[in-house]
Amino acid sequence: MGAVTDDEVIRKRLLIDGDGAGDDRRINLLVKSFIKWCNSGSQEEGYSQYQRMLSTLSQCEFSMGKTLLVYDMNLREMENYEKIYKDIENSIAAAHEKISECKKQILQAKRIRKNRQEYDALAKVIQHHPDRHETLKQLEALGKELQHLSHIKENVEDKLELRRKQFHVLLSTIHELQQTLENDEKLSEAEESQETQMETEAKQ
Amino acid sequence: MAPAEQAVRRSLELLHMSVFSQSVSPCGRYLAAGNNYGEIAIFSLSAALSSEAKEESKKPVVSFTAHDGPVYALVSTDRQLLSASDGEIKAWNWAEIVKKGCKEAWSRRPPLRSSLEVPEINSLQLNTKVGQLAGAAGGDCAVRVMDLESGAFTHELRGHRDYVHCLALRDQLHQCLSGGEDGTVRLWDLRTGAQVQVIEVHKYEECSRPQNGKWIRCLATDSDWMVCGGGPALTLWHLRSVTPHHRLPRCRPQQHVLFYQDLLLAGGQGPAVHHLQLSGEVKARIPCTPRAVLSLCLNERSPEHKVLTAAGSSPKIDVFTNLGYRAFSLAFA
Numbered sequence: 001m002g003a004v005t006d007d008e009v010i011r012k013r014l015l016i017d018g019d020g021a022g023d024d025r026r027i028n029l030l031v032k033s034f035i036k037w038c039n040s041g042s043q044e045e046g047y048s049q050y051q052r053m054l055s056t057l058s059q060c061e062f063s064m065g066k067t068l069l070v071y072d073m074n075l076r077e078m079e080n081y082e083k084i085y086k087d088i089e090n091s092i093a094a095a096h097e098k099i100s101e102c103k104k105q106i107l108q109a110k111r112i113r114k115n116r117q118e119y120d121a122l123a124k125v126i127q128h129h130p131d132r133h134e135t136l137k138q139l140e141a142l143g144k145e146l147q148h149l150s151h152i153k154e155n156v157e158d159k160l161e162l163r164r165k166q167f168h169v170l171l172s173t174i175h176e177l178q179q180t181l182e183n184d185e186k187l188s189e190a191e192e193s194q195e196t197q198m199e200t201e202a203k204q
Numbered sequence: 205m206a207p208a209e210q211a212v213r214r215s216l217e218l219l220h221m222s223v224f225s226q227s228v229s230p231c232g233r234y235l236a237a238g239n240n241y242g243e244i245a246i247f248s249l250s251a252a253l254s255s256e257a258k259e260e261s262k263k264p265v266v267s268f269t270a271h272d273g274p275v276y277a278l279v280s281t282d283r284q285l286l287s288a289s290d291g292e293i294k295a296w297n298w299a300e301i302v303k304k305g306c307k308e309a310w311s312r313r314p315p316l317r318s319s320l321e322v323p324e325i326n327s328l329q330l331n332t333k334v335g336q337l338a339g340a341a342g343g344d345c346a347v348r349v350m351d352l353e354s355g356a357f358t359h360e361l362r363g364h365r366d367y368v369h370c371l372a373l374r375d376q377l378h379q380c381l382s383g384g385e386d387g388t389v390r391l392w393d394l395r396t397g398a399q400v401q402v403i404e405v406h407k408y409e410e411c412s413r414p415q416n417g418k419w420i421r422c423l424a425t426d427s428d429w430m431v432c433g434g435g436p437a438l439t440l441w442h443l444r445s446v447t448p449h450h451r452l453p454r455c456r457p458q459q460h461v462l463f464y465q466d467l468l469l470a471g472g473q474g475p476a477v478h479h480l481q482l483s484g485e486v487k488a489r490i491p492c493t494p495r496a497v498l499s500l501c502l503n504e505r506s507p508e509h510k511v512l513t514a515a516g517s518s519p520k521i522d523v524f525t526n527l528g529y530r531a532f533s534l535a536f537a
Contacts, residue, residue, distance in 0.1 A: 107465070114466035117482035118429065121449040122442060 023063055030056045217241060221536060223515035226499050227278035227285060229298050232506020234265070235513060236285055236301075237521055238275025239536065243267055244287060246301055247534045249509045253525065262534045268306035270294060277328040277339070281352070284309060288325035288339055291316065293350070314341060314348045314357050329371045329380065336394065338380050340368040347371065347382050349394060359397035363390055372423040372430070374443075381425055387418030389432055391443075403446060405432060411439040411451050422461045424468070429482075431468055433458040438470060440482060451484070459516075460500045469512065469527075471497025477514050479527065492530055494518035 013024075030053060037049045225238045233250040245264035252261045271289035279286050284295045294311040316323070323343025330337055335352045347361040347368055366385035373380050374391075379400060383389045391401040405411060406418035413436055421434035430441045438458045440449045458472035467487065468480040473496045479488040494516030501513045511531075515521040519536040 110466040114482060117466065120483060121440065125442070125445070125447050125449060 023060065026056055026060055026063075030060065218519045218536070221519040222274075222498060222517045223494075223519070223521060223536065224274060224276050224498055225278040225287075226501040226513055226515055226521070227280045228501060228503045228505055229285070229302075230280055230282050230505060231298075232503055232509055234298070234302060235501070235503070235521075235534075236278055236280075237515055237534075237536070238270065238278050238287055239519075240274040242269050242271040242273055242275055242289065244270045244275055244278070244285075244296075245536055247521070249503065249506075249511065249523075252523065252532070252534060253509055253511070262532065264534075264536065266301065266304045266306070267536075270296075270308075273324065276324055276326050279328040279330050279337075281330060281332070286328060286330075286337065288328050290324045291322035291341075293325065293328070293337075293339060310355065312350070312355055312357075314339070314350070316344065326367070326369055327371045329373045331373055331375070331378075331380075331394065333375065334378075334394075338371055338373070338394070340371045340382055342367040342369065345384070347380070347392065349397070359394070361390075361392045361397055361399065363392075363399045363402070364388065369419065369421050369434070370423045372425040374425050374427050376427050381423055381430065383420030383423045383432055383434070385419045387420060387435070389420055389423065389430070401446070403441070405436050405439075405448075408436075408439075408448050410448050411436040413437055416457055421457065421459050422470075422472075424461045424463050426463045429463075431461050431463070431470075433461060433470070433472075438468075438480075440468075440484070449484075459496065459498050462500050462502060464502060464512075469500055469502075471500050471514055471516070477512075477524070488528065490524070490527075490529060492522040493520045493533055494522070 033049060033053055033056070037046060037053060040046055040049065220240075222240045223237050224240060227236050228234070228249075229236070233248065235247045235249050236244055237247070238244045245267040247263075248261065248265045251265075254261075270287050271292065271294065273290035275287050275289050277288040280298070283299070284297055285301065286293060286295050288294075292311055292313045295309040296306075297309050300307065314325075321343055323341045325339050326342040327340045328337060329339075336358075337350045337352055338347060339350065340347050345362065345364045345366060345368060347364075348357050349359040349361070350357050361382070364382065364384040364386055365388075368382050368384040370383045371380055372382075378394045379391050380394055381389055381391050383405075387404060387406040389403045389405055390399055391403075392398070393400050405420060406414070412418070417435035419435045420432050422432065422438075424431045425443070428443060430443050431438060432441065433439065434457055437451050438461065439451050441447065442449060456473040458470045458478075460472070461468060461470040466482065468482065470478045470480060471492075472478075475491055475493070475495050475497070477490045477492055477497060477500070478486060479490070481487050492514050494514065496517045497514050498516040499514070501515075503509055503511050503513070512524040512527055513521050513534075514524070520533040521536070522530050522533050525531040
């Protein structure tokens with residue numbers, strides 16, 4: 001058991017070796033000088049040695065105070081780091097959530113873009129064809145012209161019919177008159193020939 | 205065969221490998237890719253995307269030979285992976301595949317007109333609401349609709365005059381669109397099996413590029429809008445009025461296109477994936493390893509592994525975690 005604890009002691013000593021060159025030696029020197037001082041006889045030397053020992057003691061106490069402060073500081077730094085670590089973890093989780101939100105938004109936006117592009121494509125084709133209002137107006141105008149022209153045509157045809165009928169009446173009256181004149185002439189000729197016949201018969 | 209010869213043979217195979225199709229598992233953690241040698245490889249996306257990913261996690265978890273011919277199309281239902289090749293459709297249970305059991309659950313052959321030609325099945329689309337599978341058969345110009353529960357082929361939609369390359373589904377209207385080599389996009393009603401409309405894409409001046417031909421290789425639809433491309437330029441169409449809108453700017457023939465949020469992702473004969481906005485502008489052009497991109501797959505089934513994978517004429521499959529750049533590549537061997 002002595003060997004084990006010795007090992008541990010050696011290990012610890014080697015570990016603390018960073019500062020041990022100064023402090024450890026100082027403590028050893030203090031112990032040695034204390035023993036020397038106890039064994040020394042003379043008064044003035046003893047007093048100066050006593051002063052020297054006090055100063056080394058205060059130096060040791062000073063370095064111990066320093067290490068305690070450093071230890072405190074390390075503990076507080078650890079706490080600080082723990083806090084920062086937790087904060088960072090929280091913000092990572094929040095960022096993950098934001099990322100998934102944004103992904104959803106991207107999908108939505110892509111869908112919108114797709115719809116918009118389809119709409120644009122259809123709109124382009126539709127633009128190729130002429131405007132509906134214009135074609136309607138053109139149709140109306142053409143319709144009106146058609147009506148107007150057919151109106152005129154009807155009028156002209158009516159007039160034509162009327163003239164034709166009038167000419168017909170005129171021609172038929174002329175014909176009748178001609179017939180009557182011819183009939184009259186024939187009658188008068190027939191009467192003359194009858195009269196000459198009667199005269200010749202009367203002479204005989 | 206001596207191991208050295210095998211190694212040489214394998215490296216030649218890798219040189220000529222093209223990955224034609226990809227599909228994501230229902231849980232979203234695995235990606236299945238089919239190549240032109242008939243092999244299907246399953247990659248674990250969760251392992252490859254995790255922070256301790258190593259070289260090994262970028263190789264397939266399991267890889268097996270599914271068909272004799274190339275695997276042209278892959279699609280996943282809730283529990284199964286369906287793969288299509290020359291004239292047959294096979295189903296594999298995801299739970300078994302992940303545990304490295306490679307037995308197929310069932311296999312069906314669509315009824316063929318003549319038994320001489322075996323037409324390849326170019327594309328599969330799943331209509332989950334009704335439990336139907338619509339597969340495009342290339343060689344004999346028909347689109348066949350299969351009922352998943354009974355396994356019977358219900359409709360055969362004929363009308364195309366040449367190979368059918370691609371399919372897209374318009375869920376709300378129970379329609380499917382098919383595009384083919386003859387340059388037409390045809391809309392079919394899935395309930396009656398009748399052809400609803402024909403759009404002859406190459407006849408519209410805005411999008412036709414006669415120097416490339418009139419074939420339609422890729423279709424994507426959003427119920428109101430459709431994008432189709434191939435020989436004619438990649439154009440956005442409004443389906444109700446059947447008018448082409450924007451011709452998406454000059455690029456080589458596109459092989460696969462997807463709608464994603466407000467973008468169109470397209471890949472084709474250049475080694476790049478294009479991001480295009482619906483208004484027609486090119487938002488980004490991202491280079492990738494395959495020299496020609498034949499298949500794009502977006503994993504929407506699992507929010508943690510939401511990636512875009514691009515595969516094509518290369519044994520590597522590029523994975524884009526953020527759509528803006530290529531994160532890493534999965535290798536097929």
